[in-house]
Amino acid sequence: MRAAITSAPIDAPALLREVAQPANGAAVLFLGTVREQNEGRAVTGIDYAAYERMAELELEKIVREACDQFGTEHVVAEHRIGHLDVGEASVAIAAAHPHRARAFEAARWVIEEVKIRLPVWKREEYVDGTREWVGNHAGTPSYEAADSRFPIPDSR
């Protein structure tokens, strides 16, 4: 298992190679990429900012929890920060397991937790030159829910 916050472009095939093991019959790669529009506005790029020291720790926790929950040691995740153009990968998750169901589940679980927990923010840039901090559309806990959502609840 490994987790990293990086300002360099993500080398997705390298993540897949990293989780490959003879015992694994399945490897799943998830990429989150910068979309060309959001809520009807044309997006030209996104600046990702992070509370870097905490984000690195939190991503490690998420990957560790995924490994424990889905019975594998072969999960790696990277989240990129800095300026990204449309189409570039902001996040990559590779998960491998002897069987496909667990590999899919582990990768899915990691990205959903990233959406909820990782202290990362994005500022979209639009064709008209304006920029705006935006939140995730789903999964971000409301402020009022914070007490029940953190610290991290038991297994789901």
Added chain:
Amino acid sequence: MTVTALLFASYADAFGADSVVLDLRPGATIADAVDALRSRPGGSVLPSSPLVAVNLVYADARDTLEHGDEVAIIPPVAGG
């Protein structure tokens, strides 16, 4: 005692700073620190109980702070 509040994204923009040193009474809680921030210029951007992490770990608003703590005010996250 003093603690350092860290501000990010839209919160940093509103305060015009990415960190603020707060002078709090001994025994002050996270909620006290948030109240102190909300009374500063730009502080109206903060909800009454934002997500907060102390020394890199998510924490509860009722938790007590100690001198030198790093108190990060976490805007709604947008990773992925």
